[in-house]
Amino acid sequence: MDVTCDIFSKRLIISVLWNIGLQAVIAVMLAYIYGCYYVKPLPKYFTRFSMFLSLFCTQNIIFSILYALSGYFTMSLYSSLAKSNFNTLKKICENYDGQCLLEQSLFLQMGGMWMGLYYFLNAHIFSPTTLTFPHIYQDKFQQIKLAIHSILSCGFKNSIIPVVYYCIFYYFWGHKPRNVVSDVYGLYLEDKPLDNILNLFGSGIWIGLWFYTSLFLISVYAMRTVFNIVLTEPMKFPIESSKKLTLHKAIAQKSQFNGYLGTQDLKIMSLTDTVRRKEIFTLSQPGGHPRNWNNLLQECLKIVNDFSKELDSINGDMKPVEIEMLPKRPGSSITPKSTLYTGNLRNMAYSPQLHELKEHNKNKSEDTLLSAIKEEFNILVQRIRQKPGISYLFGELTDTRLKFLLMQAQPVMWTCEGLAFIAAASLKEDKYGVVQTDLPIVISTLINLKQNLDKLTKPGLVPRKHILNDSFALKMKSALLSSVKLSIYKIVITFSKYIHEIPLDPDVQIAIQPFLICKEA
Amino acid sequence: MSIFHSFPNLPGPEETAFCKLNEVYCCGNARYGNISTFSNATKKHPIINVTRDLHHHRTSDENISMYIDVEDNLLKKITSVWYKQGFLEALSVAADPSVNRESPTLAVTASYILKVANILTAFRYFLQPHLKDIGPKIVANYSRTRNWGQVPVKCLAWHPHTTKIAVATVDDNVRVYCSEVTFVSTLKCKAQGHVSSLNWRPLSASELAVGCEQGVIVWTVDPNLMFTKPSSSNAVLLKKNGHSPVTDVSWSPNGDLLISCSGADTSMLVWDTAMETAIPLRRVAGGGNVFARWSFDASKIFTATSSIIFRIWDTKTWTPERWCARGHRVVAACWGPDNILLFAAKGEPMVYALTTTSLLSGSQTTKATPALDVTKVELSSGEPVGGPILDMCWDPTGRYMAMLFEESHLVAVFCTTYIMMQLKIDPCCFVTGVEDEIPCTMAFQQNFNDGACLTIAWSSGRVQHFPIIYSESY
Numbered sequence: 001m002d003v004t005c006d007i008f009s010k011r012l013i014i015s016v017l018w019n020i021g022l023q024a025v026i027a028v029m030l031a032y033i034y035g036c037y038y039v040k041p042l043p044k045y046f047t048r049f050s051m052f053l054s055l056f057c058t059q060n061i062i063f064s065i066l067y068a069l070s071g072y073f074t075m076s077l078y079s080s081l082a083k084s085n086f087n088t089l090k091k092i093c094e095n096y097d098g099q100c101l102l103e104q105s106l107f108l109q110m111g112g113m114w115m116g117l118y119y120f121l122n123a124h125i126f127s128p129t130t131l132t133f134p135h136i137y138q139d140k141f142q143q144i145k146l147a148i149h150s151i152l153s154c155g156f157k158n159s160i161i162p163v164v165y166y167c168i169f170y171y172f173w174g175h176k177p178r179n180v181v182s183d184v185y186g187l188y189l190e191d192k193p194l195d196n197i198l199n200l201f202g203s204g205i206w207i208g209l210w211f212y213t214s215l216f217l218i219s220v221y222a223m224r225t226v227f228n229i230v231l232t233e234p235m236k237f238p239i240e241s242s243k244k245l246t247l248h249k250a251i252a253q254k255s256q257f258n259g260y261l262g263t264q265d266l267k268i269m270s271l272t273d274t275v276r277r278k279e280i281f282t283l284s285q286p287g288g289h290p291r292n293w294n295n296l297l298q299e300c301l302k303i304v305n306d307f308s309k310e311l312d313s314i315n316g317d318m319k320p321v322e323i324e325m326l327p328k329r330p331g332s333s334i335t336p337k338s339t340l341y342t343g344n345l346r347n348m349a350y351s352p353q354l355h356e357l358k359e360h361n362k363n364k365s366e367d368t369l370l371s372a373i374k375e376e377f378n379i380l381v382q383r384i385r386q387k388p389g390i391s392y393l394f395g396e397l398t399d400t401r402l403k404f405l406l407m408q409a410q411p412v413m414w415t416c417e418g419l420a421f422i423a424a425a426s427l428k429e430d431k432y433g434v435v436q437t438d439l440p441i442v443i444s445t446l447i448n449l450k451q452n453l454d455k456l457t458k459p460g461l462v463p464r465k466h467i468l469n470d471s472f473a474l475k476m477k478s479a480l481l482s483s484v485k486l487s488i489y490k491i492v493i494t495f496s497k498y499i500h501e502i503p504l505d506p507d508v509q510i511a512i513q514p515f516l517i518c519k520e521a
Numbered sequence: 522m523s524i525f526h527s528f529p530n531l532p533g534p535e536e537t538a539f540c541k542l543n544e545v546y547c548c549g550n551a552r553y554g555n556i557s558t559f560s561n562a563t564k565k566h567p568i569i570n571v572t573r574d575l576h577h578h579r580t581s582d583e584n585i586s587m588y589i590d591v592e593d594n595l596l597k598k599i600t601s602v603w604y605k606q607g608f609l610e611a612l613s614v615a616a617d618p619s620v621n622r623e624s625p626t627l628a629v630t631a632s633y634i635l636k637v638a639n640i641l642t643a644f645r646y647f648l649q650p651h652l653k654d655i656g657p658k659i660v661a662n663y664s665r666t667r668n669w670g671q672v673p674v675k676c677l678a679w680h681p682h683t684t685k686i687a688v689a690t691v692d693d694n695v696r697v698y699c700s701e702v703t704f705v706s707t708l709k710c711k712a713q714g715h716v717s718s719l720n721w722r723p724l725s726a727s728e729l730a731v732g733c734e735q736g737v738i739v740w741t742v743d744p745n746l747m748f749t750k751p752s753s754s755n756a757v758l759l760k761k762n763g764h765s766p767v768t769d770v771s772w773s774p775n776g777d778l779l780i781s782c783s784g785a786d787t788s789m790l791v792w793d794t795a796m797e798t799a800i801p802l803r804r805v806a807g808g809g810n811v812f813a814r815w816s817f818d819a820s821k822i823f824t825a826t827s828s829i830i831f832r833i834w835d836t837k838t839w840t841p842e843r844w845c846a847r848g849h850r851v852v853a854a855c856w857g858p859d860n861i862l863l864f865a866a867k868g869e870p871m872v873y874a875l876t877t878t879s880l881l882s883g884s885q886t887t888k889a890t891p892a893l894d895v896t897k898v899e900l901s902s903g904e905p906v907g908g909p910i911l912d913m914c915w916d917p918t919g920r921y922m923a924m925l926f927e928e929s930h931l932v933a934v935f936c937t938t939y940i941m942m943q944l945k946i947d948p949c950c951f952v953t954g955v956e957d958e959i960p961c962t963m964a965f966q967q968n969f970n971d972g973a974c975l976t977i978a979w980s981s982g983r984v985q986h987f988p989i990i991y992s993e994s995y
Binding site for chain 1: 682683724725726728741743744745746775777791793794795796798800801802803819836837838839
């Protein structure tokens, strides 16, 4: 007796170790793929068909397999830990000579796979996978401590529904996998079948399934929480460095994970970090150019301007779109030559920027056969798209483009606020007047974005297909608007005494008037 | 010799103080006098007088008995009670045999459910005894307004950038007075009950956070629209389980984060108001957080708990430094320039200063020192002044500090100077009410260029602007 027990416990320990090892391997793979979601820019799906196709990308397929395996291993791990014999499919028959199927264990292991798939569907297919950065970042341990409560309660609560689904499924189709398994292994069926409601409830295995599912969900939620906490930790980028990734280069990697970290760091730096701000305001040693600031400004303006442009194209969707979009260069929209700084505002590093020569290479209209065919084809495609069934699949969905744009608005918000707070800090900290030369372009960029956003809120001006009905996107829109306003207010209030000495376009000057008298809602 | 004996004499029996002009204490006849004879600095300020007839009627616990019962059928009665007062009240109506005569089975079921619910609540109060005090009681207990539940003005808040003031009145409406326009916007919505605090969002013209029993309501009042009663679609209610009643709201000076504190919750919430998400900052020791104050440069936050513990949070790492007050909880605290903090504990006539000094080695030391002793004395006119401190305010430039006392009806204003790491507090003047008026709450105007302007809400409903004007040439 003693010896058998010893062997059993040895086997048990080995199986547990194996399970834990496999779990660890799967967790590493899951984490890797999970991370891959955020390294790439968000994919665009504007039609139902492309959305449907995107469900079957390799990443999703691998993910679903991994989750199913993870669910399976978790179930067998927990059931072996609980010293029940549900982690083996076979048992010795009591009434016959031979081996019998242990249906409970089949029920549990299939349930585990289903739970993995269910979680995958819920978390990755039916809900957006955007990484939300917390607005304040506490110590990691503190965050985990705060999250534990919700992880536990969510785990136990959310596991009820999949268990119910699974029981329903097993009631209708449970006999099929059971027959297959017992045929393959040549097992007899001795106990009462579980695809009967009374037997299922009587066996009590559903309680076990619910409990194990809760544990599985808790472990998955915990993994995800820890992963998110580690991913969203703010990072300090150096302003000047030859080896490490510098701040402006990080910001330049727009819509990627580094771009997020970079813009977030820009905001944090503009608010709290005097040392690095000082580095921005310095001039490069040979030459005396404000290189750090120029690099940073260029990237920031690029982010904001690109976003404005996208918004503008959405706003002007109904009207004929202007084809020629002039690349906006810092300094090209204002005329710095004629308006020089006067009065109190220091102006030491001012260098008049050269006007870029525009090249209008007009496209000569070519009337060739090829283009005619192309045109005809396009018209045909357009006409086919109008057909009801096809437009359902291939037509552009309402609000998707705007939603897609707003989902990426977080770095834009950080950039606006970061720029504004650096500009405000420059009033006292900027010895050489590095930032002040570029104040007009910063202000006009922000005003431009604000005006584009205002157009979105005006009823009647927005085409019907861009009206938002997603609460997250709506919140994002209001957050963006409020952060842009905050940025303009910060600059205007800080420079209120000198605002008339900043050379601004008349339009911009008019636009900042309500901010000066605090009348802009 | 108490500091109060060096104050200028109180105005005569028929007189009241109007302003202080370059060290001249200007008093005049209380009935016929006018501040415009002395100064034009507050000429455009809104004239606020909260009288009883302005109040809107509100069904509160006291006057609900005034209504005549209408015979409704049972289902309607229960649903209306459920809608207005909640599930438990509806259960007790259903269980009451004098009301519910129609279906005895429902009455029996309801009474059993009620019993179970009562056992559960009793168990909950056994675990968390601090929740037993219902909302308004907690707010009244921790409020820095004198007689918070009864006075006409519950709290007031100046806008940080313009001459605009929000006043919460006893009927839980918030009125917004503006210097340029004559009309008053009244903010009111169903969720807005037991208003404890107001705060305007910095770097914004229109957003006002209102702390009330259910949570925080963020109003967006467009200053260009001429609505006297903006609809409640302009309000966003931010609430979270267990975070009720909110006793204080405060915006970060950078305008991006909002902190709400509840006297019954050990965590304070840091809100991103646009996304409507909150991150709790939780430290269990000390019990509920009563109020929070941001330092001017947003690098530090002072939070007072309902016990002797108070904390100074660092906003870079979001970690607190824990302090203990002597004897009682901190009732009032205010930040000044150079990250100097003044605070006072309940029931103690002493103001402490918390200063941070940077050493040459780069490390920082913080120490608390007694800064001002305000032990109760009697003035030559027989008026008592001093004693336990009720509230303190420091003007944005850090030159004047006003103080309310629990047992005195005078508002004491002090001059403060902070030179060479030394805080010096000198007497300035007293502000007295007309007749038997008692000061309830007060605030300094945030954008007053000629000096400092103290706004005091008196128990009669009058709101006085008391400018202290100094010119640099003087």
